[in-house]
Amino acid sequence: MSSCSSAKEIWDKLEVTHKDTSEAKETKIGLLNLSYENFKIEPDEDIQKMFDRFSIIVNGLMGYGEIIMEDKLVRKLIYSLPESWDSKKTAIIEAKNLKTLKLDELMGSILTNERSL
Template sequence: MELNAKAINMMHCAISVDEYWKVSRCKTVKEIWEKLQVTHECTKQVKETMIDMLQKEYEIFFMKDGEIIDEMFEKFSIIINSLDVMKMTHIEQTLVKKVLRSLTKEWEIKATMVAKRNNLSPLSYDELRRKRLA
């Protein structure tokens, strides 16, 4: 198998089935790369719209009644990681405060204890997530 065929095979193995169907007819790695770039490249307007939607999700985020704390952290992480990709980052302390304010009533006492115990500033979002408000 020649080098180009091996490289194409590696590219096909590295992408999802949906992506594969977009590039399966490409003859070179360069063609695959260019096709994927065009497919995933977004215009400035699309990017701004995506940022607006993610910021809205961030603003209205809250834990739902009956939701498990790990599920809540997972949903919030998806939002903030998506914002990070769009170069819209938040300070750790802001993320911690947002999570603590977004909890349901059943978590209110634990959230208050965490806030008092850690004084919030030295506590990162990842540390809060690891502790699961224990």
């Protein structure tokens, strides 16, 4: 580790370190946003694994200070379900107020439905 002999050298090193850290952070946020935007259930993935993967992406974004309204998360998760779930998606959309539906409530409903299948 090299030492700095002046305040200017210290400042220059801090500036370079911060710039690299800031760029890495922006890259990670960009990748998480891309994962969020392209999110859908994977082939052979069960609902719990899908939800776990979704939670990791969302928690990552929120960890970087991104704010995502819960109703947006609910809609994203509903529309990420496979086509075989179209009747359940329609039932949820018609029966629930998506503005007030909590993500945990949605997951409980979806998991209950998956278990009954």
